[in-house]
Amino acid sequence: MTDRTPVLESKLPAVGTNIFTIMSGLATERGAVNLGQGFPDFECDPKLVQAVTGAMTEGLNQYPPMTGIPALRQAVADKVQAMYSHRYDPATEITITAGATQAIITAVLAVVHPGDEVIVLEPCYDSYVPNIELAGGTVVPVPLTPGTFRPDFDKIAAAMTPRTRAIIINSPHNPSGTVWRREDMLRLQELLAPTDVLLISDEVYEHMVYDAAQHQSAARFPGLAARAFIVSSFGKTYHVTGWKVGYVAAPASLTTEFRKVHQFNVFTVNTPVQHGLATYMADPQPYVQLPAFYQRKRDLFREGLKRTRFKLLPSEGTYFQCVDISAVSQMQETEFCQWLTTEIGVAAIPLSAFYREGFDQRVVRFCFAKKDETLQLALDRLAKL
Ligand SMILES: Cc1ncc(COP(=O)(O)O)c(C=O)c1O
Numbered sequence: 001m002t003d004r005t006p007v008l009e010s011k012l013p014a015v016g017t018n019i020f021t022i023m024s025g026l027a028t029e030r031g032a033v034n035l036g037q038g039f040p041d042f043e044c045d046p047k048l049v050q051a052v053t054g055a056m057t058e059g060l061n062q063y064p065p066m067t068g069i070p071a072l073r074q075a076v077a078d079k080v081q082a083m084y085s086h087r088y089d090p091a092t093e094i095t096i097t098a099g100a101t102q103a104i105i106t107a108v109l110a111v112v113h114p115g116d117e118v119i120v121l122e123p124c125y126d127s128y129v130p131n132i133e134l135a136g137g138t139v140v141p142v143p144l145t146p147g148t149f150r151p152d153f154d155k156i157a158a159a160m161t162p163r164t165r166a167i168i169i170n171s172p173h174n175p176s177g178t179v180w181r182r183e184d185m186l187r188l189q190e191l192l193a194p195t196d197v198l199l200i201s202d203e204v205y206e207h208m209v210y211d212a213a214q215h216q217s218a219a220r221f222p223g224l225a226a227r228a229f230i231v232s233s234f235g236k237t238y239h240v241t242g243w244k245v246g247y248v249a250a251p252a253s254l255t256t257e258f259r260k261v262h263q264f265n266v267f268t269v270n271t272p273v274q275h276g277l278a279t280y281m282a283d284p285q286p287y288v289q290l291p292a293f294y295q296r297k298r299d300l301f302r303e304g305l306k307r308t309r310f311k312l313l314p315s316e317g318t319y320f321q322c323v324d325i326s327a328v329s330q331m332q333e334t335e336f337c338q339w340l341t342t343e344i345g346v347a348a349i350p351l352s353a354f355y356r357e358g359f360d361q362r363v364v365r366f367c368f369a370k371k372d373e374t375l376q377l378a379l380d381r382l383a384k385l
Contacts, residue, residue, distance in 0.1 A: 012130050019353040020126075023337060027347035033378040035366040036337075036347035038174065038319065042371050044239040045286060052276030064271040066263055068096025068247070071278035076247050079281065080230075083206075084219040092252040095259055096274060098266050099244035100204045100233040104168075105131045107200050107229040107248065110261045112137040116165035121151060123175055123354030125202065128168050137165065139356070146361050149176035149313075153187045160191075166198040171216065172205035172317025175354050175365040179209050179316040185216045189223040198254070199224055204233040204246070207290040209317040210298060219249065226251055229258065234277055237287050239369075245273050294319055294368075297375065301368040304379030319369035322351065326362045328385050333360050340364075344385065346378045 023036040034041075067073065073090035081087045088094050097103035104127060112118055114136030120128045122141045132139045142159045145152050156167070169188070171180035192199065201218040209215045218224040229250045235241040250258060280286070298315050305312055310323035329336050333350030341347045348364040368375060 012133060015130055018126055019334075019349060023341065023347050023349060026338065026341045030342050030345065032341045032345045032347045033374060033381065034347045035368070035370065035378055036341075036349045038367045038369065039241040040239045040319075040369040041374055042239065045280075048238055048240070048276060048280045051279040052272050054279075055272035055275035060271050060275050062271065064268050064274055066268055067259060068094070068269065069271070069274045069278060072096055072274045072281070073247075075278050075281040076249070079284070079287075080217075080219055080249055082284070083215075084217045086217075086219040086222075086225050088219075088249045089252065093249060093255050095248050095250075095255060095262060096269050097231075097246045097248055097262065098269050099235060100202065100231045100246040101127055101244075102266055103229075103231045103246050103248045104128065104200060104202060105134070106261045106265060107231070107250075107258055108132055108135050108137070108166075109265070110257045111198055111254075112165050115163065117161060117163045118165055119156065119159050119167040121156075121167075121169060122356065122359070123149075123351055124168070125170060125174055126354065129356060138163075140164070141356055143355075143359075144173075144176070144178070146359075149173060149178040151180065151184055151188075153191060156188075157191055160195065160197065164195070164197050166200055167192075168200040168202065169218075170202040170204075172209055174205065174318055175320055175349065175351055176313070176322055177315035177318045177320045179213055180216050182216050185218065185221050185224065189221050192227065193223055197227070199228040201228050201230045203230055204236045205318040206232055207237050207287040208294050208319060210291055210295040211316070213316060215317070227254075229254060237290065238277075238280070243273055245269055245277065297368045297370070297372070300372065301366070301375050301379070304375070305382065307379075307383050308385045310382075310385065313363065319367055321366045321368055322363050323366070324363050333362060333364055337364055345381045 020037045027034040073094040076094050077088045077090040108131040112135035116137045117140045118132045118137045119140045129139050140159050142155050206215045218228040233246040309327040313322040315321045333352045337348050337350050348366050351363045352358045352360045
């Protein structure tokens with residue numbers, strides 16, 4: 001008999017506690033306004049809660065179909081068609097997932113074989129790299145252009161090899177707030193056309209694009225749609241990040257492989273929330289009005305920030321606003337964010353956290369998905385800078 005716990009060789013040796021957890025912990029400890037982690041501090045539409053609780057009281061509480069309930073898959077297919085003029089078959093091409101995070105890892109595990117290369121554009125959402133590593137793939141980071149965060153297609157082309165299995169893109173982009181233009185998507189389509197490279201298009205902020213610009217979903221581009229897993233998140237769209245429900249739209253042959261993995265890593269996604277979402281989606285207004293809702297908050301926040309010495313970067317989409325800190329402080333990004341949280345009482349996230357090698361360009365990210373009074377409190381504190 002031994003009570004020794006066997007020593008593990010970590011599958012993800014580079015992964016530690018992520019910066020969001022660290023900054024949120026520090027914000028709570030210091031009573032700081034938390035503009036770090038990306039989630040709303042306001043309630044969702046009560047109609048959505050009623051629709052979900054209604055489903056629960058009606059007894060819709062057992063396993064749903066593995067791929068998601070038909071009504072929700074249908075609602076998603078209808079929305080995608082209305083917005084992006086591409087019809088996905090709800091039976092064979094739409095799958096409901098436990099948030100976008102599970103959708104992305106499932107797509108990666110379904111297509112990446114050991115030794116395959118996957119291109120990620122840095123800065124990028126923190127799950128992509130470990131997902132690729134868990135699949136045995138090789139991460140090929142390509143930087144977005146520092147300063148503008150626009151894609152550099154020469155660099156992407158140079159990173160492609162016969163071993164490239166997939167590229168992961170994200171527009172509207174977390175953390176920079178950049179939105180890819182039609183020309184960007186056309187360039188990508190042209191670049192991928194002669195290859196078998198798959199596209200994982202993380203579109204969780206699809207309904208947060210400002211100044212009358214349009215979201216350029218991969219679904220709008222037939223050459224991209226034919227090779228893409230398009231990922232979205234109800235959590236972001238309906239202010240319910242804690243519900244962790246999203247979806248993937250992909251051609252039938254890709255969806256078949258996706259569902260093989262989905263079946264064994266989550267199997268199904270909770271039933272009453274799916275029914276509630278299906279009912280709620282009958283009215284497109286909540287997502288149609290989302291750009292105006294968040295643009296007002298963005299503008300309010302930007303106006304206030306203009307009173308500081310931060311240099312504001314554009315925020316074309318998402319609920320993030322990045323600022324250059326050079327005129328305010330000589331500190332590195334992470335040290336600055338810690339200082340800002342403890343001394344000024346506002347939490348932010350360093351952009352270096354979104355780079356594998358921690359590239360520091362003196363830019364930090366604020367989240368403006370907050371009540372006006374929360375934003376105002378943060379702005380009053382930041383006005384000292
Ligand atoms: C770019 C990006 N992708 C995916 C996700 C995860 O979405 P979900 O909460 O639906 O898993 C987030 C959440 O912050 C995100 O910013």
